[in-house]
Amino acid sequence: MPPGTESLRSLRKQDNRRKLIEATISLIAEEGISAVTVSRVVERAGVSRGLINLHFETKEAMMIEVMDSLNHEWRDSSRETYQAHDSNSTPAQTLLETMMISLSPPIMEPTKMAVWYCFYADPWYRKVYEERYFETDQETLEMIAGLIEALDQEGGYRHGEALIMARALRALVNGLWLELLTEPDKTNMDEARTAFKAILTGLFPKHYSATA
Amino acid sequence: MPPGTESLRSLRKQDNRRKLIEATISLIAEEGISAVTVSRVVERAGVSRGLINLHFETKEAMMIEVMDSLNHEWRDSSRETYQAHDSNSTPAQTLLETMMISLSPPIMEPTKMAVWYCFYADPWYRKVYEERYFETDQETLEMIAGLIEALDQEGGYRHGEALIMARALRALVNGLWLELLTEPDKTNMDEARTAFKAILTGLFPKHYSATA
DNA sequence: ACATTTGATGTACAAACGTATACTTATCGT
DNA sequence: ACGATAAGTATACGTTTGTACATCAAATGT
Numbered sequence: 177m178p179p180g181t182e183s184l185r186s187l188r189k190q191d192n193r194r195k196l197i198e199a200t201i202s203l204i205a206e207e208g209i210s211a212v213t214v215s216r217v218v219e220r221a222g223v224s225r226g227l228i229n230l231h232f233e234t235k236e237a238m239m240i241e242v243m244d245s246l247n248h249e250w251r252d253s254s255r256e257t258y259q260a261h262d263s264n265s266t267p268a269q270t271l272l273e274t275m276m277i278s279l280s281p282p283i284m285e286p287t288k289m290a291v292w293y294c295f296y297a298d299p300w301y302r303k304v305y306e307e308r309y310f311e312t313d314q315e316t317l318e319m320i321a322g323l324i325e326a327l328d329q330e331g332g333y334r335h336g337e338a339l340i341m342a343r344a345l346r347a348l349v350n351g352l353w354l355e356l357l358t359e360p361d362k363t364n365m366d367e368a369r370t371a372f373k374a375i376l377t378g379l380f381p382k383h384y385s386a387t388a
Numbered sequence: 389m390p391p392g393t394e395s396l397r398s399l400r401k402q403d404n405r406r407k408l409i410e411a412t413i414s415l416i417a418e419e420g421i422s423a424v425t426v427s428r429v430v431e432r433a434g435v436s437r438g439l440i441n442l443h444f445e446t447k448e449a450m451m452i453e454v455m456d457s458l459n460h461e462w463r464d465s466s467r468e469t470y471q472a473h474d475s476n477s478t479p480a481q482t483l484l485e486t487m488m489i490s491l492s493p494p495i496m497e498p499t500k501m502a503v504w505y506c507f508y509a510d511p512w513y514r515k516v517y518e519e520r521y522f523e524t525d526q527e528t529l530e531m532i533a534g535l536i537e538a539l540d541q542e543g544g545y546r547h548g549e550a551l552i553m554a555r556a557l558r559a560l561v562n563g564l565w566l567e568l569l570t571e572p573d574k575t576n577m578d579e580a581r582t583a584f585k586a587i588l589t590g591l592f593p594k595h596y597s598a599t600a
Numbered sequence: 601a602c603a604t605t606t607g608a609t610g611t612a613c614a615a616a617c618g619t620a621t622a623c624t625t626a627t628c629g630t
Numbered sequence: 631a632c633g634a635t636a637a638g639t640a641t642a643c644g645t646t647t648g649t650a651c652a653t654c655a656a657a658t659g660t
Contacts, residue, residue, distance in 0.1 A: 183657080183658080184657060184658085185606065185607065185656085185657055185658075186606095186607090188607080188608095188657095189606090189607065189608095192607085192608085205511075206511065207511060207512075208509070208510040208511045208512060209422075209509065209510070210421075210422070210510065213646080213647065213648080214647080214648060214649085215646085215647085215648095223608080223609090224608060224609045224610070225609075225610065225611085226608070226609055226610070226611090226649090226650090226651090227607085227608060227609075228648095228649095229648085229649065229650080230607070230608070230609095234648080234649080235648065235649090290509075290511070293505065293508055293509040294509045294510075296505055296509065296566060296569065296570060297420070297421065297502075297505040297506045297508065297509035297510075298420040298421070298422065298506075298509075299417075299418065299419060299420045299502070300419075300420060302569075302570055305570075306570070306571075333590075334598055335586055335590070335598075336582065336586060340579055340582060340583050340586070341583065341586060343567060343575060343579070343583060344560070344563075344564070344583035344584070344586065344587055346563070346567070347560060347563030347564045347566065347567050347580075347583070348556070348559060348560045348563050348587075349563065350562070350563040350566050350567070351558070351559030351560050351561065351562040351563030351564075351566070352556070352559045352563075354508060354559065354562050354563070354566070355555060355558070355559050355562070357508065357514075358508060358514055358517075358518070359518075363555060367552055367555070370548070370552060371552050371553065371555060371556035371559070372556070374547055374548060374552070374553060374556065374591075375556055375560075375587060375590070375591065378545075378547070378587070378590040378591035378592075379586075379587065379590035379591075380590075386546060386547075395627085395628075396627065396628085397626085397627055397628075397636065397637065398636090398637095400627095400637080400638095401636090401637065401638095404637085404638085425616080425617065425618080426617080426618060426619080427616080427617085427618095435638080435639090436638060436639045436640070437639075437640065437641085438619090438620090438621090438638070438639060438640070438641090439637085439638060439639075440618095440619095441618085441619060441620080442637070442638070442639095446618080446619080447618065447619090
């Protein structure tokens with residue numbers, strides 16, 4: 177019997193695995209990564225102590241799985257949005273829609289932001305992230321840079337290297353994420369999108385209108 | 389004898405205090421906040437085990453002091469730059485110079501960025517930060533918003549609410565900080581400043597030239 | 601129907617944690 | 631010069647940590 181099939185046993189096993197992952201995420205969001213201990217996770221997941229070592233060789237292996245779930249959700253959403261627009265839309269529309277995905281649910285949720293920034297903050301997790309997602313992150317960045325180049329050629333903006341500008345836009349998204357995390361009651365996702373759109377309009381005035 | 393005087397004893401005491409703070413900062417930068425244990429800190433600072441409890445009531449009190457040192461350095465630099473330019477410069481120059489401070493040493497150093505993001509990532513430290521620096525951070529934000537309003541009136545840009553745009557610029561700075569932290573060998577401070585300047589030029593084309 | 605295998609449980613344990621406390625050292629005021 | 635006192639040291643202690651391991655329960659294949 178190949179793994180991942182829908183036997184009653186393996187189904188419950190995967191359910192428990194999911195419970196552990198989700199318990200870890202909510203725990204990080206509410207109490208921080210220092211609260212992620214084996215005891216607290218299994219307590220929140222409603223399973224027994226030893227179960228965590230049945231599913232994951234170490235605690236860190238579980239955390240990497242958490243990291244995977246966030247990165248893959250973001251990567252897949254970005255890719256799909258890009259591919260859906262790239263054929264039958266203008267580069268301007270594709271760029272806007274693709275980046276707006278990162279500023280909307282289910283990507284931009286305070287709970288998930290909290291987890292992202294825990295990984296950013298730790299050198300070990302940063303290294304793991306870099307090693308695991310180097311290629312796909314680079315791919316996304318170059319995709320954005322390609323769209324910027326298209327807009328530059330159409331509008332003759334002379335923004336310098338497109339890759340630097342792509343990094344700046346990515347940095348802006350990251351910064352807006354952080355703002356939602358650190359000041360959740362002074363800003364919100366709508367404001368984040370408004371701000372992003374405004375900057376995009378400033379950079380590419382011939383492609384975006386200030387009113388919309 | 390009032391505290392903080394230059395007696396031989398209190399001088400050495402303050403020196404040890406500084407050693408502990410700096411050891412903590414470098415420890416966070418190199419191994420993450422989870423490596424900040426009493427043993428590791430005193431080992432790195434080259435002092436004895438119990439000294440940390442002589443200087444700080446708890447470990448968290450020491451961390452707050454670390455937080456203070458970073459925030460005050462940044463706040464003072466921003467204030468001074470603003471005040472130095474505000475009287476005898478254009479709003480455009482004041483805005484550029486004031487924000488560039490945050491993208492240059494000694495503010496923008498990888499070591500310090502690592503510490504900033506550790507505080508951002510933890511809910512408890514976020515709360516402490518919010519409570520301690522709410523006013524001065526708001527002051528800085530409104531200062532930026534004021535400059536943006538001045539530029540808007542001069543240039544008739546129609547960027548919407550200045551406070552939202554100010555938050556966006558702050559978010560951009562934060563994002564560029566993060567980029568330096570997560571991809572130190574793919575980008576650098578010069579690129580960060582170039583990117584920021586480019587976006588500022590895009591937003592206020594009548595005030596900034598694309599070439600400089 | 602039943603032996604087997606797999607998922608789940610609970611306990612055990614060494615290591616590391618933060619801090620309180622008893623003890624030393626050396627500077628300070630007189 | 632010398633007790634007083636502040637700074638620094640070293641040890642000890644109760645918790646909590648992650649993981650290993652022996653045990654148990656039940657769905658599975660024949």
